[in-house]
Amino acid sequence: MQKCVSVHNSAERLVSDVIKPGLCSGCGACIGYCPYIKSFGERVGVVHDCKKSEGTCYRVCPRAATSFTNLRKIPFGDVETDPVFGSFKEINYARACDEDIRSRGQYGGVVTALSIYALQTGVIDSALMTGGSFTGARPFIASSAGEILACTGSKYTAAPNLSVFQDAVKEGFNNIGVVGRPCQCTAARKMQQVAEIKGERISLIIGLFCMGSFSPEFYKFIKEKGLDEYEKMDIPGDVNFKKDNKETSLPYDEVREYIRNSCSICFDPLSELADLSVGSTEYDYGWNTLIIRSEKGSNLAKEAAANGIIEIKEYPAPRLPLLRKAVFNKKKRVLERPDATYLEISGQEREYFLANGGGA
Numbered sequence: 001m002q003k004c005v006s007v008h009n010s011a012e013r014l015v016s017d018v019i020k021p022g023l024c025s026g027c028g029a030c031i032g033y034c035p036y037i038k039s040f041g042e043r044v045g046v047v048h049d050c051k052k053s054e055g056t057c058y059r060v061c062p063r064a065a066t067s068f069t070n071l072r073k074i075p076f077g078d079v080e081t082d083p084v085f086g087s088f089k090e091i092n093y094a095r096a097c098d099e100d101i102r103s104r105g106q107y108g109g110v111v112t113a114l115s116i117y118a119l120q121t122g123v124i125d126s127a128l129m130t131g132g133s134f135t136g137a138r139p140f141i142a143s144s145a146g147e148i149l150a151c152t153g154s155k156y157t158a159a160p161n162l163s164v165f166q167d168a169v170k171e172g173f174n175n176i177g178v179v180g181r182p183c184q185c186t187a188a189r190k191m192q193q194v195a196e197i198k199g200e201r202i203s204l205i206i207g208l209f210c211m212g213s214f215s216p217e218f219y220k221f222i223k224e225k226g227l228d229e230y231e232k233m234d235i236p237g238d239v240n241f242k243k244d245n246k247e248t249s250l251p252y253d254e255v256r257e258y259i260r261n262s263c264s265i266c267f268d269p270l271s272e273l274a275d276l277s278v279g280s281t282e283y284d285y286g287w288n289t290l291i292i293r294s295e296k297g298s299n300l301a302k303e304a305a306a307n308g309i310i311e312i313k314e315y316p317a318p319r320l321p322l323l324r325k326a327v328f329n330k331k332k333r334v335l336e337r338p339d340a341t342y343l344e345i346s347g348q349e350r351e352y353f354l355a356n357g358g359g360a
């Protein structure tokens, strides 16, 4: 197990435990506090050793020692957790009511609709999002409805959204929303605990489902294949590319090698530590799956539904076991890996997955 207390300093540990073994998820959480850690596109590098033993960089890294048991207590308290889905109040289908948001969104546009609503009701005053396109993702601080709308759509690479958190603090934002992949939600919960970086200013976390993101080499592959002329990419099974009425697709096996190594040790495909988690339905692509987790997330989603911002309907009961099985299998695969040493979960939880059947 990796431990937070060691004779080595933080930057050294970040390099030896995370960056060198290829386990950096590109979340961006370690960027912006000191001049010695830089992001180069979607890669992170330590350019100088700072000699600090309790540096923020290692403390907030989602691939440094991570106790889900402890982190869950921040948003959910001491409640019992579903080992597969995490803590939740409800799992539903949902979509944005606004047709324009739906047509621009990846699926039902729930992330965009809820982020705009959170901004307009003062729950957040800005959101760390991903701008650009699937051929060039960029971290972005969105502070208007138009800017949030401009960030719609999934970019399947690892945009380091959290790298601009310190910029948002410097710009004077006090209630910062985070939209991110599961690793970014884990990092954001860790950041909330660090007063020196004003982590308490993170006020809402909307997490995406994520079974993996692509390494920067994926951009080169897309270009070589001439796929950069398309506007939207999706992975409903095969990898689909669309522009207006033009469509093409590739078998997933052709892109599998570009999945970041870090994703193979990710225990959290559903962004368990978020206030709200949003994914596809893998069934009806005009809708999202919406997992309502925390009290804060619940208030926002319920209010948004009551005010005609999102539409919520019941999750089809026969489909829930399929989601449960996919997540169970992913978690089990991770626990079986000898290099998933960052993960600290209880023996009971580990046993649930590793014992035959596991009850999923």
Ligand SMILES: Cc1cc2nc3c(=O)[nH]c(=O)nc-3n(C[C@H](O)[C@H](O)[C@H](O)COP(=O)(O)OP(=O)(O)OC[C@H]3O[C@@H](n4cnc5c(N)ncnc54)[C@H](O)[C@@H]3O)c2cc1C
Pocket: 104, 105, 106, 107, 108, 109, 110, 111, 112, 113, 128, 129, 130, 131, 137, 151, 152, 153, 154, 155, 156, 157, 158, 159, 161, 179, 180, 181, 208, 209, 210, 211, 212, 213, 214, 278, 279, 280, 281, 282, 288
């Ligand atoms: C790398 C990646 C892998 C994913 N894998 C799965 C999966 O296996 N199964 C599944 O059901 N869903 C997956 N998703 C989530 C899915 O693609 C949609 O993002 C989600 O369903 C929200 O849909 P929406 O219509 O509400 O999105 P929109 O309303 O279009 O909003 C999308 C939001 O995602 C943010 N975003 C885009 N790209 C990134 C990125 N790289 N990092 C962080 N934030 C980003 C944007 O800022 C925007 O706010 C994945 C998303 C990403 C980025």
